[in-house]
Amino acid sequence: MPVNSGTKRGSKVKFTFSGKEYNGTFLSKNGDYYSIKIENGYDVKIIPENVEFIEEPVQNSTVEIKKKSVAGTGKEISLITTGGTIVSKIDYTTGAVFPSLDITEITSKFPSLEEKFRLRHVNFLNILSENMEPENWIGIAEAVVKESKKSQGIVISHGTDTMTYTAAALAFMLSDLSVPVILTGSQKSSDRPSSDSFLNLAGAINFAGTDLGEVCIAMHESMSDDRVSLMRGVRTRKMHSTRRDAFRSMGEKPLGFFKAGVTELNQEYKKAGPNTELGTKLETRVGMLYFHPGMQLEDMESMMERKRGIVIMGTGLGHMALKFLDNIRKYTRDGGKILMTSQCINGPVNLDVYATGRELASAGVTWVENMLPETAMVKMMHVMANYPDEDFEKIMRTNLRGEILYRETAGGF
Numbered sequence: 001m002p003v004n005s006g007t008k009r010g011s012k013v014k015f016t017f018s019g020k021e022y023n024g025t026f027l028s029k030n031g032d033y034y035s036i037k038i039e040n041g042y043d044v045k046i047i048p049e050n051v052e053f054i055e056e057p058v059q060n061s062t063v064e065i066k067k068k069s070v071a072g073t074g075k076e077i078s079l080i081t082t083g084g085t086i087v088s089k090i091d092y093t094t095g096a097v098f099p100s101l102d103i104t105e106i107t108s109k110f111p112s113l114e115e116k117f118r119l120r121h122v123n124f125l126n127i128l129s130e131n132m133e134p135e136n137w138i139g140i141a142e143a144v145v146k147e148s149k150k151s152q153g154i155v156i157s158h159g160t161d162t163m164t165y166t167a168a169a170l171a172f173m174l175s176d177l178s179v180p181v182i183l184t185g186s187q188k189s190s191d192r193p194s195s196d197s198f199l200n201l202a203g204a205i206n207f208a209g210t211d212l213g214e215v216c217i218a219m220h221e222s223m224s225d226d227r228v229s230l231m232r233g234v235r236t237r238k239m240h241s242t243r244r245d246a247f248r249s250m251g252e253k254p255l256g257f258f259k260a261g262v263t264e265l266n267q268e269y270k271k272a273g274p275n276t277e278l279g280t281k282l283e284t285r286v287g288m289l290y291f292h293p294g295m296q297l298e299d300m301e302s303m304m305e306r307k308r309g310i311v312i313m314g315t316g317l318g319h320m321a322l323k324f325l326d327n328i329r330k331y332t333r334d335g336g337k338i339l340m341t342s343q344c345i346n347g348p349v350n351l352d353v354y355a356t357g358r359e360l361a362s363a364g365v366t367w368v369e370n371m372l373p374e375t376a377m378v379k380m381m382h383v384m385a386n387y388p389d390e391d392f393e394k395i396m397r398t399n400l401r402g403e404i405l406y407r408e409t410a411g412g413f
Contacts, residue, residue: 010026011056012025013025013053014051015051024044026051075116076150077155077205078148078153079119079155079157080122080124082157082166084157084158117205117209120150129160129166132162145174145276148177155184156184157201158184160185163185163238167215168403172378172379172382172401173282176277177213179208180212182204182208182216182230183215183218184201184204185197186244202228204228210256211272216232216233216255218230219244219247220245222244227258229256231248232401236249250345250372251370254267255269281382282381286310286311287303287309288310288374291321297327304327308337309338309380309381309384310337311373312339312341313341313342317348317349317350319360325360328363328364335389337392338366346370349369349370351367366397371403376403
C-alpha cells in the first residue's frame with residue numbers, strides 16, 4: 001500500500017520505464033523531474049507521474065565500530081581502517097556519503113578470503129581523506145609497526161582523494177619493511193551494488209600475502225570488475241575524480257596484478273626484510289604553490305612568511321615568471337628550501353635547458369627530476385626533519401624509495 005510521504009528524501013519508490021519495473025530511493029525534485037537512485041547505484045531523472053512512493057525513509061543510526069576482531073585461517077593479515085568511501089554509506093536523508101562501516105562488512109562478502117587468510121581488523125580512524133593530517137600519517141605508521149609484529153601483511157583502507165600523500169608519507173617513514181603495506185580504497189561506497197570496494201580489498205589482501213617489502217596502492221586497473229593493479233606508493237596518482245580506474249602508476253608499469261583469485265608480481269620490487277624501521281619526524285611547515293600566469297608577488301611572499309619549504313608546480317620543464325627571482329634568492333639565502341616540480345602529468349623537470357630554468361637554479365631552486373609533486377612535498381617534509389641542511393639537495397635528488405625514475409616507461413599518458 002503506498003504511503004503518503006510526499007517528496008521526502010530517502011523515501012523508497014518504484015516506477016516503470018519501457019515496460020520494466022524499477023525500485024529506488026528518492027533524492028530530490030529538480031524542476032519537473034524527480035532524482036532517484038535506483039538499486040544498481042545509478043541516478044536517474046523521472047517525471048513525478050511515473051513514481052510511486054512506497055516506504056518512508058529510515059533515519060540513519062550510527063554504526064558501532066569494533067576495535068579489533070580476528071577471523072579466518074592461514075597467513076595473518078592486518079586490516080587497518082582509516083575511513084574513506086570504502087567504509088562509507090550513503091545517507092539518503094541528506095544525500096551525502098559519510099564514513100560509517102566496520103570493514104568486516106566488506107570482508108564478510110568474501111568467504112574465500114577467510115579460507116586463505118586470517119584477517120585482523122583494526123579500526124584506527126574513521127574520517128574522509130580530505131581531513132587527513134600529517135599527525136595521522138604518523139599514527140598510521142606507528143600502527144603499521146605494531147601490527148607488523150603480529151601479522152605477515154598490512155592493508156590500510158583509505159579515502160582515495162589523499163591516498164597518494166599518505167602512501168608517500170608511509171614510504172619515507174617506514175624503511176626496510178618486514179611486511180607488505182598496501183593501501184586501498186574505492187570510488188563508490190560499499191553499500192552500492194556497483195561499488196569497486198570489494199575487488200579492490202580482495203586484491204589488496206592478496207598482495208599483502210606476498211613477499212613485497214614496499215608501500216603500495218592497490219586499485220582497479222580498468223572500468224571493468226576484472227583486475228586490480230599494484231602500484232608503488234611514491235609513483236601513483238589519482239587521475240580521475242569518479243572512475244574506478246582512476247589510479248595510475250606514473251612513468252612505470254604496475255608491479256603486479258590480481259585477477260580471478262590469482263596474484264602475480266611481474267616487475268622488480270624490494271622484498272621484505274627482517275625488521276621494519278620507523279622514523280616519524282616530519283617538518284610540517286612545508287607548502288605547495290601552483291604557478292600560473294598573473295600570480296602576484298604577494299602570493300609567494302605570503303607562503304614564504306609561513307613555510308620553511310615550498311614545492312612549486314612549475315610549467316613544462318619547471319618554470320615560473322622571472323619576477324619572483326629576487327624573492328626566491330632572499331628566501332633561500334635565509335635558509336628556506338624550494339623544490340621545482342612540473343604541472344605536466346608525465347616527464348621530468350630540467351632547469352638546465354632554458355635560460356629561465358638556469359636562473360631559477362642559480363637562485364637556489366632544487367629540481368627533482370620526474371618526482372611527482374605530492375611525493376616531492378612529503379619527501380621534503382621527511383628530509384628537512386631528518387637530514388642536515390647542507391645535505392638537503394643531495395638527498396632530495398637521491399632515489400630513496402623508487403620516487404625518482406631514471407628511465408620512464410614509454411607509452412600513453
